Amino acid sequence: MRSSKAFLTTTGAVAAIAAGVAFGSASAAAETIRIGDINSYTRLPAHTVPYRQGAILAIEEFNRSGGVLGRQLEFISHDDQGKPGEAVKVAERLFARDEVVLISGSLFSHVGLALTAYAKKSKRLYIAAEPLADALVWAQGNRYTFRLRPSTYMQAAMLAAEVAKVEKAKRWATIAPNYAYGKDAVAAFQRVLTELRPDVEFVGSQWPALFKIDAGAEVEALKRLEPDAIYNVTFGGDLAKFAREGKLRGLFEGRLMVGLLTGEPEYLDPLKDEAPEGWLVTGYPWYDIETPEHKVFVAAYQQRWDDYPRIGSVVGYNTMLAIKAMLERAGSTDTEKMVDAMEGLSFDAPTGPITFRAIDHQATMGAYVGWTALRDGKGVMVDWKYLDGVGYLPSDDEVRKLRGGQ
Amino acid sequence: MSGAQHECVPVLEVESLSRSFGGVRAVDRVSFTLFSSELLAMIGPNGAGKTTCFNMVNGQLRPDAGAVRLNGRSILGLPPRSIWRLGVGRTFQITATFASMTVRENVQMALVSYHRRSRALWRPARDHYFDEAMTLLERVGMDRQYDRACGVLAYGDLKRVELAVALANEPRLLLMDEPTAGMAPRERMELMQLTTEIVHERNIGVLFTEHDMDVVFAYADRIMVLDRGQLISEGPPMAVRSDRKVQEIYLGGSAVYGTEPA
Amino acid sequence: MFLVASGLSIIFGVTRIVNFAHGSFYMLGAYIGYTLVQAIGSTAIGFWAAVLIAAVAVGAIGVVMEILLLRRIYRAPELFQLIATFGVILVIQDVALWVWGSEDLVGPQAPGLKGATSILGKPIPEYDLALIAISPLVLVGLWALFKLTRWGTLVRAATQDRQMVAALGVNQRWLFTGVLFLGSALAGLGGAVQIPKGGADLLMDFNILAVAFVVVVVGGMGSIFGAFWAAVLFGILQTFGIQILPNSTLVLMFLVMAVVLIFRPWGLLGMPETLGQAHPGPPEQPLRPALPRVRALGGAVTALLLALPIGHLVFPELVGVFTLVLVIEIMVFVLFAAALHFIMGPGGMVSFGHAAYFGGGAYAAALLVKFADAPFELAFWSAPVGAALLAFLFGWFCVRLSGVYFAMLTLAFAQIAWAFVFQDMPGSVLKTFGIADEFGTPLKITGGDDGLNDIWPSGWASTRIAYYYIAVGLSVAALWIMRRFLYAPFGYTLRAGRDSPLRAAAIGIDLTRHRWLAFTLSGAFTGLAGALFLFSKGSVFPTTLEIARSFDALLMVLLGGVQSLFGPIVGAAALTWLNDLFSVLSYWRFLLGVTIIALVLLLPQGIVGFAGTRLGRRLQLARPEEITA
Secondary structure, eight states: OHHHHHHHHHHHHHHHHHHHHHHHGGGSOTTSEEEEEEEOTTTOHHHHHHHHHHHHHHHHHHHHTTOBTTBOEEEEEEEOTTOHHHHHHHHHHHHHTSOOSEEEEOOSHHHHHHHHHHHHHHTOOEEEOSOOOGGGTTTTOOTTEEEOSOOHHHHHHHHHHHHTTOTTOOEEEEEOOSSHHHHHHHHHHHHHHHHHOTTOEEEEEEOOOTTOOOHHHHHHHHHHHOOSEEEEOOOHHHHHHHHHHHHHTTOSTTOEEEEEEEESHHHHGGGGGGOOSSEEEEEOOTTTOOOHHHHHHHHHHHHHHSSOOOHHHHHHHHHHHHHHHHHHHHOSOOHHHHHHHHTTOEEEETTEEEEBOTTTOBBOOOEEEEEEEEETTEEEEEEEEEEOGGGGSOOHHHHHHHHTTO | OOOOOSOOOEEEEEEEEEEEETTEEEEEEEEEEEETTOEEEEEOSTTSSHHHHHHHHHTSSOOSEEEEEETTEEOTTOOHHHHHHTTEEEEOSSOOOOTTSBHHHHHHHHHHHHTTOTTOOSSOGGGSSHHHHHHHHHHHTOGGGTTSBGGGOOHHHHHHHHHHHHHTTOOSEEEEESTTTTOOHHHHHHHHHHHHHHHHHHTOEEEEEOSOHHHHHHHOSEEEEEETTEEEEEEOHHHHHTOHHHHIIIIITGGGTTTSOO | OHHHHHHHHHHHHHHOOOOTTHHHHHHHHHHHHHHHHHHHTTSHHHHHHHHHHHHHHHHHHHHHHHHHTGGGGTTSSTTHHHHHHHHHHHHHHHHHHHHHOSSOEEOOOOTTOOSEEEETTEEEEHHHHHHHHHHHHHHHHHHHHHHHSHHHHHHHHHHHOHHHHHHTTOOHHHHHHHHHHHHHHHHHHHHHHTTTTSEEOTTHHHHHHHHHHHHHHHHOTTOHHHHHHHHHHHHHHHHHHHHHOGGGTTTHHHHHHHHHHHHSTTOSSOOOOOTTOSOOSOOOOOOOOOOHHHHHHHHHHHHHHHHHHHHHHHOTTTSOHHHHHHHHHHHHHHHHHHHHHHHHSSSOOOOSOTHHHHHHHHHHHHHHHHHHOOOHHHHHHHHHHHHHHHHHHHHHHHTTSOHHHHHHHHHHHHHHHHHHHHTTHHHHHHHHTTOBOTTSOBOOSSOGGGOBOOOOOOGGGOSHHHHHHHHHHHHHHHHHHHHHHHHSHHHHHHHHHHHOHHHHHHTTOOHHHHHHHHHHHHHHHHHHHHHHHHHHHSOBOGGGGSHHHHHHHHHHHHHHOTTSSSHHHHHHHHHHHHHHHHTTSTTHHHHHHHHHHHHHHHOTTOGGGGGGSHHHHHTTSSOTTOOOO
């Protein structure tokens, strides 16, 4: 129950901050720079709470070292209940009542897209942290929206590029939750892999309903397709059920298994000793990343929260780093100046240097790709490497086409 | 009975009406004719087929065979609401009124429906057919309680409201299922007296079923007796009373007489 | 699936309570079972003991809910208990989060049943075989309980005729308590036995709830055998459905339910609802012209609403921008709730799927903007029209049913509509005609989960104050129009049909057509609310059509008071405001849940029922004769 205790402490802390501000309104020191945070804290706490912890850690570090532009930062966090309409309302409240200078956060793609549209209309800065939808910076991209985490397309492209090297994997099957993210993830993977390896064949797709998987039936259906390799996009409880049934029913034997996001601690850890072995995945092997920046981050995080970081934690931390760098570059909290400062902004993060591309506002933060294994009764990633996002982004021409006239 | 100043024409003609339920002949070739201004009682022991017969006339049940004509026109297979449009008013054994409406509104609803205004969306309902509703309520003696909710009314009063509602479409025929069920003996006589007066005034024919033999013999112009789905006797009260077959049913099976729950 | 559904079915059959908290009991069963299995479940005996203890514990929680909560409100209007159970859902969600943390718990495998056995050459997990054995065992157990014990006989009698059992002098209270124990324990058992198949997570409650309702309804409310066969049917459908139509997983179930209800309105093995059992509470008061005080209050509120932007311009400190935003949102939901109440109160048709018309309207407008470049003024009005058409279509099937079956069919249609946009079916359909993008990926029409974005009102209407006046003006006008409709013969006819279908037919009213028209009108007003929502948020997503959205509206109507025209207005305003007030706090769901439960207990006639209390009468908000229990 470690995580639960840590969760309580966080909530307490944030509640105090949030409550003080929500009711005290403008009376709080005008000196502070307020950052509005919107995330699905009640709908998906397992993913969003680490994010908030990472962000708070960063804010506290900044404030200890004198703040930004000589002012303290304040992090005001609100729940969007996993509803886009609610998120837009919360954004309005943050700007109007809490007088934040920008908003950041969010995990669900649809929430992110709603905030993207809102940012465009209201001409306020929105830094999307985790939503994966490609459209966020491309088809729906606009001047006021930036995204940190590598998108669905980027992560799928990384996996596709890796598995293209595996000669024998010719017959592919896919399994993905039946909604936009799942479909985009499959489409991107198919597209990139087919370009690299015209000889592969996709023999079938399974589309279980999100969080309602009938794993036994899905596994049987996949077996019937007799693929050489399977590309998995399921996650959370669905992944747990799929991994267990697949193992029991011998689906994974002799097949190349590839999993999008499967290596992230949020998804891998609940599986404990039933974590799949030998899958090629994207994820976050925080335990083995030996760079000094990252070791410092992990130590600080563990000390502050009595818990280990998840992918959400490092994204939250990096987001705040980006905001700090941006504020320093802009020298102002004026929205237009902040947007200008965001474009082309480079900064160093525990995961390596990151740049927000001016052309599409997508950050070059990459992902860790490696193979899953069991260690001490727990799933981990081994033989991994960090792939910089730069190599997996659409070309400038493509971006211009995707973003249309914007 | 006196007071039948109107011309007596057949209102309802029923010919060899039959209906079976799972092999049991609930109603077996029943025929009768009802004239205007006449009260025709349908009696018989439980399970004799009264209700089945009744429901076939009002359109709730489809007969297997036979004919039902209203004013010479076949109404076989028509749904209850169409039969109502042709001039058939109804009251129920257990009163059916709109509990959340006032007495007057109940009558107004029937008038609104009769004048095909039930889909009117704008002018408040309370302004529709106000005077007409009050006139009907006056006739049944409920005009002073016009603004009370039907949900809180005494049972006897509800029966009167139902009568007023049943008159809203200027019916030629009134079907009354156990009109006095659940009422005190004095109330029963009052209600039947009222009904008789109205029927004669407006030249309406009435078909009713009834358990209370005092009511039947006091107010029916004619009586038909059903037993096991068949019409076994029919005629003026005096004739039916002295019919041996009827006596057999009622006296032989004396337990039935008047013991049924209301 | 069967276990959960049979529990729900039993509770409904006897108590007529639509228990929304059933999914939460299932989740609790899983969590408690998980903890116990961790503690003592390392041996086979320990594992099964843990499962049973979890079931009993959840049963006990069901009993607590019955004694503390439901027992006090049996006399309240129909479905009012539903809000109470909804409050319980919220509380349990936060309690579970607090106790067990946010991480998904993956259940350990059952000791002794870890492997797979080969049957006909296919490996079947042993635990699956155990599960296959458990359901019939429970079924036989329940059958024996109901057939062979006196208690069981009473329960069966109560299912058929409650008054009768009461008349026999049976203590109904303990009967109900017992039933809640049994039903909840079955849910808990269902949650606990599935641990080795999945585990426990915080989204389980809602995920299972819809499924359980579908199974119960298809099987027939109150019929245990029905629930069993429906569960078997869905199990088979699921397995083959996945292989034949991998994309169909979301809709299949609801499609089947819709078809079953259309052809067998009472489910496979259910019986028609007994007439005359509908209203345990006191009958509704006749509709009267509003009292002067109430009129003045309404006028004052309207005036205040209209003056608010001026206040914002003059005293920006006092009336912030966000106040305007919040009022717009409140008005949207007031309109939504009032439109639902239009059929639910006077019409007696409880819709569980009204979000279909809310989201449907919003999508109609959004699609027109996206693909036809329609101007705001045109697109806006296409929402009520589109929603009305949708309601016209769905309504044709729905209005033939009544009671819970009506509610479930509306839910089924709403889910089909939801899946339609969620899976972007138009895109898939176009693909089958060869229309797709260069990579053969289906075109994005509804955009699926990612919705349609960046849809804003045109220039003149896009300022906050202009849009505020549009939203407030249209909502108030729509409310007034609905009020006129209800005071007109049409509204009276609807109430007539609700009060006594028998009498309505006997005065020549074609009830089906009136209900159909009411459903369509309600859809149009709901669509209008959807349009206001769309253009205030700038985007639309499938979440606007989901079950939770339908339930929100239902909750607003019930909380406000279904028997009054002001009920939905007050309920929607109160709930939206409370939600906004609490959501800035952590554990806000717990607070909201407790508040809802408190309101239910204090004001069993809904918030507007307050007017009927002594204080309300003294304030001349109600007539002296409008006394509520």
